[in-house]
Amino acid sequence: MKRFTAVILAVGLIFSLAACQNQDDEPPSVSTPSAENQEPAASAEPAEQDLTQSEIPETKSILIAYFSLGRNADSPKDIDASTSASLVMDGEEQMGTTEYVAHLIQDNVGGDLHSIQTLDPYSSDFDTVVDQNHEEQDAGTLPVLMTSDLDVSQYDIVFIGYPIWATSAPQAVFSFLSQYDLFGKTLIPFCTHDGYGAGSSYKDIADAVSGAREVLDGLAVEASDVPDSEETVAEWLRSIDIEQQSETANQSGETAITISIGDTVLDGVLYNTALANEIQQYFPLTISMTGFGGREYYGGVDFYLENAEGGQKNFENGDITYCQAHHNMAIFYAQTDDPDLSVEVIPIGKVTSDLGIFHELPGSVEITFALADSLI
Numbered sequence: 001m002k003r004f005t006a007v008i009l010a011v012g013l014i015f016s017l018a019a020c021q022n023q024d025d026e027p028p029s030v031s032t033p034s035a036e037n038q039e040p041a042a043s044a045e046p047a048e049q050d051l052t053q054s055e056i057p058e059t060k061s062i063l064i065a066y067f068s069l070g071r072n073a074d075s076p077k078d079i080d081a082s083t084s085a086s087l088v089m090d091g092e093e094q095m096g097t098t099e100y101v102a103h104l105i106q107d108n109v110g111g112d113l114h115s116i117q118t119l120d121p122y123s124s125d126f127d128t129v130v131d132q133n134h135e136e137q138d139a140g141t142l143p144v145l146m147t148s149d150l151d152v153s154q155y156d157i158v159f160i161g162y163p164i165w166a167t168s169a170p171q172a173v174f175s176f177l178s179q180y181d182l183f184g185k186t187l188i189p190f191c192t193h194d195g196y197g198a199g200s201s202y203k204d205i206a207d208a209v210s211g212a213r214e215v216l217d218g219l220a221v222e223a224s225d226v227p228d229s230e231e232t233v234a235e236w237l238r239s240i241d242i243e244q245q246s247e248t249a250n251q252s253g254e255t256a257i258t259i260s261i262g263d264t265v266l267d268g269v270l271y272n273t274a275l276a277n278e279i280q281q282y283f284p285l286t287i288s289m290t291g292f293g294g295r296e297y298y299g300g301v302d303f304y305l306e307n308a309e310g311g312q313k314n315f316e317n318g319d320i321t322y323c324q325a326h327h328n329m330a331i332f333y334a335q336t337d338d339p340d341l342s343v344e345v346i347p348i349g350k351v352t353s354d355l356g357i358f359h360e361l362p363g364s365v366e367i368t369f370a371l372a373d374s375l376i
């Protein structure tokens with residue numbers, strides 16, 4: 001086997017964090033309780049972004065992106081599936097080995113398939129592809145991919161599938177990883193090979209997407225075993241607990257979170273909105289929160305957000321909100337006889353556990369928002 005030169009692509013993610021405002025000077029996220037400072041309910045502006053459950057955009061939480069030579073080579077149909085390890089028959093359909101595994105994953109957990117394809121196809125001659133791959137690996141070339149309308153922002157879990165090429169992944173996979181923003185996502189590699197295993201591919205992929213939320217244990221299937229790998233794939237998915245995640249993730253598109261207050265851990269969800277996804281990138285997030293008006297705990301954050309648009313001047317119990325004007329987050333836990341806010345807040349999620357604890361908290365508490373172990 002020829003020497004493999006590992007190519008590690010650092011994905012540079014730069015966040016411009018503005019300085020934290022002085023919390024001593026920070027007003028609460030809402031109006032003061034004095035009547036003269038309150039806008040009457042009748043004149044409250046209508047909610048511009050009242051994210052009720054039915055309006056939350058539906059998400060497809062799982063993406064299965066894969067590269068297969070059969071999808072990337074000149075005249076792949078000329079290759080005989082019965083003699084080539086690179087093609088598998090799926091019923092009447094002939095498909096790449098890795099592509100077949102991608103379909104098995106989809107059969108188990110749902111999600112969307114995405115074929116990673118280079119603009120310029122590879123040769124259908126094996127030796128030519130081997131040579132070209134070595135050139136690309138040695139030079140760190142990132143082949144240009146076909147344009148695609150793929151929007152990875154709507155996915156929480158991204159499977160990355162590929163054939164092992166010279167003990168790593170084809171460079172086109174690294175093109176994909178560098179082109180799409182996978183920050184904060186759960187990545188799951190899988191590969192097929194001709195007997196030499198996954199090589200350095202898992203590490204190379206993990207290094208190339210250092211901003212990922214986590215990289216789960218991968219699956220490597222020898223090409224000759226692929227046609228009979230249904231149970232292997234299903235067992236692997238069970239072992240990484242992905243079935244349970246996907247079943248519920250597809251139902252709502254919400255992300256399960258925990259809200260920790262001292263020893264108490266409450267459950268909650270983040271909506272699948274651009275703003276909530278942006279805030280999620282700062283999780284685990286601990287905020288010093290102050291009780292206010294018998295209805296909310298609020299506290300300033302030290303990051304600025306790009307997607308804070310719209311808002312509403314009312315709330316529902318359990319709402320977790322972001323307030324652009326006061327640059328803070330709040331948890332609302334009780335309606336009061338004066339529920340109208342003086343500034344707009346944007347719901348980004350909600351507490352789903354019982355809200356009783358908030359009635360017993362001291363004036364100031366540290367509250368930590370974190371991703372739960374599984375997505376719902």
Ligand SMILES: Cc1cc2nc3c(=O)[nH]c(=O)nc-3n(C[C@H](O)[C@H](O)[C@H](O)COP(=O)(O)O)c2cc1C
Nearest residue numbers: 068069086097098163164166167192193194195196
């Ligand atoms: C350029 C090239 C390099 C390869 N290098 C390896 C390798 O290092 N180790 C290995 O076990 N298989 C290697 N293979 C075999 C493929 O990984 C294997 O046939 C794979 O299942 C093909 O998947 P696909 O049909 O989805 O493209 C290589 C194949 C090609 C074309």
